[in-house]
Amino acid sequence: MEQGSAREGVRPAYAPGAFSRAPADGRTRECRVPEQARVERAGVERAGVERAGVERAGVERPGGRPADGEQARGEHTHSEPPAPRVVQRHSVRGQILDALRAALVDGELVPGQVYSAPALGARFGVSATPVREAMQRLAVEGAVEVVPNRGFRVSERGPRELAELAEVRALIEVPVMLGLARTVPAHRWCGLRPLAEATVTAAAVGDRAAYAESDRAFHRAVLTLSGNEQLVAVADELHRRSQWPLVSGPATRRADLLADASEHTALLDALVSQDLAVVQALVREHFAGADR
Structure with missing residues (x-):
């Protein structure tokens, strides 16, 4: 970005090649300014406009550094303020998306019902725009359907x-977990203990939304040990879809959450001890109970 000069017509007091390059041996070589440039500079100094004219015109000082307060032509500066609307809009959209997902898991958004973006925006205290953007994302995930001129149907x-969904998840995750049980050292499994305990904490208070997040976080952490990012992404998407409520189905009981947790x-205990028989039984039982 180029700053304007205080005076028009002031020419840079240097010519191409005026500043010599550093020698190959790394020693500093004296910068020599041609005679014509020295004369021009002297004239500028006598006129008292060195800073007002030459420096403001973007003349570089020896060493390639712009003068204080200057900005080189075309240079981007990080001091420029970011666009607050964009940052704020993305932040709000993310918060609304999380809130809508929690409402889906909790059953606050009823399957089959149509919800308009303005009405949901009023509910969350925001405009309809971030709600509409979040709902479009949920439509891509399959959680809602777009109803033209009306809104979104759960x-x-x-x-x-x-x-x-439980069958497909089992086909993906069971063989991966069994393979990891044979190769991953015990201390890596111990590092996942806080994630498993988080599911127990959420289940104990019956917080379905918090349990859904901690449940997926635990499974993601296990599958991440495989090193296959695509597998993790696919499995996590299937897991999220399996957490949406059934139409006219009963709410998930706290006892069911505690059993899963x-x-x-x-x-984890079986993985630490590398008891493959118990690992296989627990994993298959876990996915068999996922469709209840």
Whole structure:
């Protein structure tokens, strides 16, 4: 970005090649200014406009550094303030997306019901724009369907879809976990203990939204040990979809959450001890219970 000069017509007091390059041996070589440049500079100094004219015109000082307060032509500076609207909008959209996902898991957004962006915006105290953007994301994930001129309908799912999701998750995760049980050292599994305990904490208070997040975090951490990022992304998306409520289905009971959470801690114990038979039984039981 180029700053304007205080005076028009002031020419830079140097010519191409005026400042010599450093020698190959790394020693500093004296910078010599041609005679014509020295004469021009002397004239500028006598006129008292060295800073007002030459420096403001963007003349570099010896060594290639602009004078204090200057900005080189075309140079980007990090002092420029960011666009607050963009940052704020993305922040709000992310918060609304998290809130809508929690509302889906908790059953506050009822399957089959249509919700408008303005109405949800009023509920969350924001404009309709971030709500609409978040809902578009949920539509891509399959959580809602776009209803033209009305809003978004929460997708209706039956037990069959939930069972199919559990089957696909088992096909992906069970062999991976069994393979990891044979190769991952015990101390790596111990590092996942806080994630397993977080699921127990959320289940104990019956917080379905918090349990859903901690449950996925635990499974992501386990699968991440495989080093396959694509597998982790696919499995996490399937896991998220399996957490949406069924149409006219009963709310998840605290006892069910506690049972699932206890399987996480038991699985870690088996992985630490490398008890493959127990690992296989627990993993298959965990996914068999995922469709209940």
